[in-house]
Amino acid sequence: MTEPVLRPLQADPATFIEEIAHARKQEEAWQLTALFTEVTGFEPILWGGGIIGFGTYHYRYDSGREGDAPLAAFAPRKVRHSIYVEPKFPEKEELLTRLGKYKASLGCIYVNKLADIDLAVLRELLVASTAETLRRYG
Secondary structure, rough: OOOOOOOOOOOOOOHHOOOOHHHHHHHHHHHHHHHHHHHHHOOOOEEOOEEEEEEOOOOOOOOOEEEEEEEEEEEEEEOEEEOOOOOOOOOOOHHHHHHEEEEEEEEEEEOHHHHEEEEEHEEEEEEEHHHHHHHHHH
């Protein structure tokens, strides 16, 4: 059986961020790291797939599938940042209307640059998403 891609790595997240070639993306990764650390109270951990996660929780689906995931996470991708959030929580839609310029899928918010969004609203999203994850999975 192969190891899952989404797993904590032994690599240093600071080194990973320092290796981001684009200066603005690197600076924004540091900004997101500070925000996520403040919101969650956890230090960053580098996960497989280039994901920077904060805290962990164990999930178990009705299907029987289970595993560990970061409580909150983002990935500083080449084109845009991927910010991972809980797929459903009561405040999500209202907060997204105030966030700014982004694209989204069920559990991810894609942001080209942080100047395009309201960071105070992003903070609110992270607080609400983290609270929902803890409520659902303990």
